[in-house]
Amino acid sequence: MRPPALTIPLAAALAAASATAQAPASPAPPPAPSEIVGKASAADWIAIAPSDLMVMELAPASGGKARRVVIQLMPAPVAGPHVGNVRALAKAHWWDGTSINRVQDNYVVQWGDATEKKALPEGLAAVPEAAYEMPIPADYAALLAQVSTRGFVPPSPPRLPPDYGDPYADFAGFLGGFPIAGQLGSGSPGSLWPVHCYAMVGVGRDMSPNTGTGAELYTVIGHAPRHLDRNIALVGRVIEGIEHLTSLPRGTGALGFYEKPAERVTIRSVRLASEMPPAADLKFQQLSTDSDSFEAYAIARANRRDPFFIKPAGGADICNVPVPVRRAP
């Protein structure tokens, strides 16, 4: 028995290649989503601006191993005003010396000032609840008009999609490299909003109408809590090092908060990559969600036909189509 695995192990891939060699008339098996991404042309990859990268250095793990978490802030047009606050807090080095305070299984890891007494930098925007949604941009509305509602918005030009129906919204899709959902307007452009997929980063808040300042952040570490969409602001996503957060001990207090200060993990620093020296080696790229490669990838995610699979699903939910991100080659 080969090593059991849920996706194609190397041994199996080699065996499949060998079988093909013995029967040269057989067509190559359909590619896995990862293979489609691997073959995407250099032009399909977009550099992520260093000013959109935020680097959180945690205190080293026991044994001295560094723990770095890289967050991609949402760019225009998806970014709301909270992203500006987050940039300002990073530039003020505000999170230095704060901590990871909450780890709730299948929900979130949350960080910020556990004392809740640290003064905030001046000039942060007070963000209204209306900022949880944005009007659908005209060019996106034109795309939407070409596809059926209650479905996924594929990249331009739209083709007949598999089923990407979304029970939380009229449509779901991608904009500027981020997963979004939205509702169609009647006589108005309608609205859209970023969605709570795994690894997305959002702004903790108190009871409504409070929308938070941006100083308390969380990331999703479980099944997409889509009920939070339009109820809490999202500002970005973790693109590297999320395992340093997801593997932390779960908090035993209410909502997964750590009960003892000693359980908290210290945040040594949070910096924008644009303010770090080039030696920090922080060059990342994302697969353009407007590329044909991304469309082929999204279709393959919805219809796995690579050799391990026997029944393609015929559909996928928006959070099961994670946007590929890589280190620049």
Add this chain to the structure above:
Amino acid sequence: MRPPALTIPLAAALAAASATAQAPASPAPPPAPSEIVGKASAADWIAIAPSDLMVMELAPASGGKARRVVIQLMPAPVAGPHVGNVRALAKAHWWDGTSINRVQDNYVVQWGDATEKKALPEGLAAVPEAAYEMPIPADYAALLAQVSTRGFVPPSPPRLPPDYGDPYADFAGFLGGFPIAGQLGSGSPGSLWPVHCYAMVGVGRDMSPNTGTGAELYTVIGHAPRHLDRNIALVGRVIEGIEHLTSLPRGTGALGFYEKPAERVTIRSVRLASEMPPAADLKFQQLSTDSDSFEAYAIARANRRDPFFIKPAGGADICNVPVPVRRAP
């Protein structure tokens, strides 16, 4: 500022109660899903049979803290033939001394015999791929006929549901306390299958037509990998102690396998609760998915109207409606 939280903190609940006291004419705020579950009558809770509980004791954590994981095996009619194999392996104490071998972030934790040389007990069933699906039982088909397709199957009697549309199947719902999805037949009863939600436990396998023996198991620790539905067998779900698996260090090898034997966590024992002494204190209950309480809970999950929320979604996906399980009071 009160402690930031994504769901109602105690302080906020008290403040809300206080506000109600000051304005007695105001109606009580709509209950949160957890409040609906908390008020369910004793009759709505179903005892989980000890023969359906499997207890995995890991080697203690550093510091000596015990690590117990409790798995609920799927009962009829959802259970497939792999569940019998898993029971046989537990009765044979087959997993004793094996290990956790793989932790892949946002995917699975997998365990079994890392050497792949341990002899299996005799009498395990060879399970065909056809067993990934089952015919829709007649009484469930009658329920389905009362609601629209491509939606959620609420408990009997069905009422107009929120949107629980499922891009992976014709319908999604619950049967025997487990989340399922299915496709409608034309002239036949159609088929249904259990689905890969967070914490579900499945059977690792090699390439098709291999379906695995049941000796290699995994649990889902990230966003629901629904593309695995009908491609791998599910046998149950973790109902307690999943944090002992989800907080393990991620494996650095391919597919998240641990590269060094020392990284593996030893499994001390796996036992059916029915073979453990009463002192093991393993009395669990699940909220009946046929109860009115569950229906109210499912509707509240899809339409959060408790005070923290400002926009109810109007829908939910099947894996965002986790079946409540508790220790027997």
